[in-house]
Amino acid sequence: MKVKKTIKQIIRHLVLAALALFWLIPIIWLFVTALGAEKGINTNHFFPEKWSLDNFAQLFFRPDTVANFPAWFKNSFIIGCACCVISSVFVLMVAYAFSCMRFKGRKALMNFSIIIGMFPGVLSMLAIYFVMKLLGLNDSLIGLIVVYSAGSGLGYLICKGFFDTIPVSLREAAKIEGASELTTFVRIVIPLSKPMIVYTVINSFMAPWMDFVMARIMINSKEPANWTVSIGLYNILQRTLIGDYFAVFCAGGLIVAVPLSILFVIMQKFYVEGITGGAVKG
Known part of the structure; x- marks a missing residue:
């Protein structure tokens, strides 16, 4: 045996x-x-x-009209950080409302948001582009931040499952002491939700950092300095450029992976705890 x-x-x-x-x-x-x-x-x-x-060296210190990586990296980093903050706040607030508050139409709203989230985002991309164009926010970093952050609250489900594991008695004790919903959320729930906050922050940063399709639709500028990393690296793969810039493209691909790799290595423990903790209850 x-x-x-x-x-x-x-x-x-x-x-x-x-x-x-x-x-x-x-x-x-x-x-x-x-x-x-x-x-x-x-x-x-x-x-x-x-x-x-x-x-x-060419990637960082010799940017040109084809490979302007410092500008691409800066644009993507600004978008990623802004979306990370805004989306995380939206997700945590929506999850708290559905998990810890009781109001009329709560279950119906939860079911509706889950159904909406099942539809592929590609179905709404053209509609979103024309709406942003009417608002004058297309071809801008602000427009991309709005697009990435606006619907982030629909990703509340795992975060809600984690909030469901927090004892109700803690919130009730806070309310007996006169705490408002905001105080309970900020001073009771958030300090106990470090793994879930880490999970939410990583996901909120990773989505805009790695996205290409929506960024390509929204950013139509011919000026390379206005592109994100994904658009810029994709542009290098043109047949007329790949012979002189493919190795630079590979170097850019490695550099793009570095921030995410560092983030995952540092936050891995909390990231796994956030996923498993959020899956305990639906």
Whole structure:
């Protein structure tokens, strides 16, 4: 029995190692291409013949009309931080209202919001664009922030599940002491919801940081300095540019992943606790 168990474990680990290898190969290739001296796509060999940091230097210190990465990074960072704050506040407030408050039409409103959230966002993109164009907010960072943040409250469900696990007696004790709903929310519920706040903040930052489709629809400027990272890197993949900028594109792809990777590594414990805690109750 011990031999059979050992063989099964070996087979299981070999399968997992093979899957991990297949998953890592594209990332490794992206990394070594960014560190190579060649500017175009290298199809003759996996590892570059000459190593260089020139692609990263060009990305940050020699921006041009094609690759203006500092401006792209700044625009995406502004959008990500603004949406992170606004969306997190919206999600936490909506989740608190549905979890801790009782009012007429509460369940119907919850069901309606869940049904609305099931429809793909791509269905409303053109309508959103024309609405923002009428308001004069298309082709602007403010318009993108409004678009990303406006419907964020619909993502309340996991946060509500976490708030449901907080003892009702704590809120009742606060109300007996004369605390308002706002005071109870800020001073009782929020301090007990650190894992959920971390989960909400990461998701609120990650969505606009990684989005391409909505950003491409909203930003129509021909000036590269007005683009986000996703639009700028996609533009590099044009046939006329890819031969001279593909390695720079790989370097940009690695740099874009760095903030999210650091954020996940630092907040991983709270992120997992937020997901599991929010799944206890619906």
